[in-house]
Amino acid sequence: MEKLLVKQLYRETEKFADKEVSISGWVRTLRSSKAFGFIEVNDGSFFKNVQVIFEETLENFKEVEKLSISSSITVIGNVVLTPEAKQPFEIKATKIVVEGESSSDYPLQKKRHTFEYLRTIAHLRPRSNAFSAVFRVRSLTAFAIHKFFQERGFVYTHTPIITGSDCEGAGEMFRVTTMDLNSIPKTEEGKIDYKQDFFGKETNLTVSGQLAAEAYALAFRNVYTFGPTFRAENSNTPRHAAEFWMIEPEIAFADLSDDMELAEDMVKYIINYVMENAPEEMEFFNSFVDKGLIERLTNVANSEFGKITYTEAVELLKKADKEFQYPVEWGCDLQTEHERYITEEVYKKPVFVTDYPKDIKAFYMRMNDDNKTVAATDLLVPGVGELIGGSQREERLDLLEKRIEELGLHKEDYWWYLELRKYGGTKHAGFGLGFERMIMYLTGMSNIRDVIPFPRTTGTAEF
């Protein structure tokens, strides 16, 4: 008798027809009459449950028929094909071992719960259909990303989480310290004496691994990061979390157009991988979370992404027969309403907006010949808006130093970053993909709190 995962049973049903098998999992539903009963068992390896039939001949029939939802059991029985029924097969139990009973006050009873409520039981919510699907897709997406880059020979680079500088320049940071907050050590001048802190200096949680990734791209040519990043921003929105994961590829001997090609290939690869490897989950999202999801993703996977410059986009928005909450002028940052108009109403597919005004972009982006715009790009996708932000990096030492000075930053803080330009620098580019934003895009889930196992947001670090 074979111990199986439910996934194996579903994927190779024929092979196990009329065979005796053993599965283990949790009771999702149970109904019984005097002579027999049905249990829907889910073992977490697969979205769907297995239907188990048990009869009163079962040694512990009375124990089994009273099992609470979420009790864990091992079922030994025969696989019976049921081509007429909703499910392709069922297991006729010859033995059911109760591994662990659940209590009758189990909070995830059959009735539908709000996502808000389920967040308060984040340790149990992955046992529900929706979150079982979300987190299986999250896992598959992560692997798809690794697979995509590894197949292309990219070197996965772990950039530091704790940073000794705040020169990543992308937002508010969390301080990391081992100092006693009840008695912060002070210098003679009365300033905080960071020399006595763990690292002998101020340290924070990273907001981006890009600068470090550039160092590695200038050694390995093609690299990517995939790790947690942090923002200490007090923004209580459905799209922001204080802790989230980012993917940041960085490619040398490459310009903005190579960068966009890579981003387009990656997005398509991820969509195809997830649709292929999680069809049941995607069907569920398409039916219950976001109708039209599969059609939208299929379109994206099959379309050639559009390209438009920021300047053209501004013209287009100004001419638009549409009232925007925020008016558009050349030089201003595009708002989500603008981005969605461009991708959803004009292009009806993903579109790269390129060459943004230098003043609304970061210091490291490569100056264009017009001296007003930089070689940056945002990828806008229908339903979400900005999915990816990238740029070609400024490889010209003199221009980079000039930008750093202009912005009032300190060259000394960037000594090693500048040296990358001094010792055989070359054109290079990269982009950042917010992992959770990608998951939201793939699943149609609309709150970032519902795609992170135990989310950290303003005021919340439970579990």
Next chain:
Amino acid sequence: MEKLLVKQLYRETEKFADKEVSISGWVRTLRSSKAFGFIEVNDGSFFKNVQVIFEETLENFKEVEKLSISSSITVIGNVVLTPEAKQPFEIKATKIVVEGESSSDYPLQKKRHTFEYLRTIAHLRPRSNAFSAVFRVRSLTAFAIHKFFQERGFVYTHTPIITGSDCEGAGEMFRVTTMDLNSIPKTEEGKIDYKQDFFGKETNLTVSGQLAAEAYALAFRNVYTFGPTFRAENSNTPRHAAEFWMIEPEIAFADLSDDMELAEDMVKYIINYVMENAPEEMEFFNSFVDKGLIERLTNVANSEFGKITYTEAVELLKKADKEFQYPVEWGCDLQTEHERYITEEVYKKPVFVTDYPKDIKAFYMRMNDDNKTVAATDLLVPGVGELIGGSQREERLDLLEKRIEELGLHKEDYWWYLELRKYGGTKHAGFGLGFERMIMYLTGMSNIRDVIPFPRTTGTAEF
């Protein structure tokens, strides 16, 4: 003409014979005479360099022959097979474009540098042979681990980095805060007012994702984590870093023996994957870093791991014809010298030590029937000592609560962890693999600072 990675040229040399190709990379060495010159170019995609020949017919011969080490160039030329020479082929350049010149004070000149010195130029050291090999192997190892677990249907779970509790119980933690350290908010009683901190409570950096992973294993059956973990321990050793990555699989409906089987399969899978996908790197480590490395790893991949109980191990050590620095008594923790004696001198292969005294192990480990030992295991390997630590988890609610009380911990802090036992708990187990320790084991590198791109250790958070 095809733009190629050097890896493609080496892996499919025949295909490109006599073809015109284009490669880009950095000058590793350059020597020239009046009429011609040789450049060794490395593009980071492959361990080995490509030899490029250029002749005075080259348009910019004078520029090229003066290039400093580490200048970046693009070479267009013909692939010429050289079966008589050390390298299998070379490129006869028809054109060399200088992408970025390096400065003559480039610190990584041809002479050999100490690893200590190279740590001070962590942004450049991946351009050296040794670190190019280390970090390519690091990337491949990470992917091997993902591949291993994904092939078996494990769900990759991102457990939180910022934790709202210090109940993970595995060492000193870093505090995470956005409070102004110059004026820490206080309550009326004069205590720190964490309500005013970002999360409204004390928060720290995680030391382990295990407890959260257990919640997910009890939904998905088989899960794994792979993320950064932190120890604020003031230990300045070659084996400890403040920030490192850990892999923590957790499996439900599984006991300690399933756990050991999984660990053994994983270690063998990783070794095989890396030896197969990085033969040049492994050859380099075997020749220049750790002679005998390949033989040792091959033995491990082909051996059946040993098993011995802690109690038997103590007996064996007591009888050993060897003087230990630390004497052994039942109840004490095994030191590295003991571990290495067992695995290197007695077993001469990896060995699982099982069933440790409860008093030297964590509260969540499953009590054995003897009431003195717990179902824990450490995997000891030759050359390193402990590589993996794991255990079956206590699934019996009453016994777990008793252990928490005995150790003076607070049940309230573990409310959700205890609920996992209440709502359909089942036997489950897991282990932790320190990622960097695995890399050290695979490469023979002896200092953890040399297997992390930008290491964080006591007093050091540079770059």
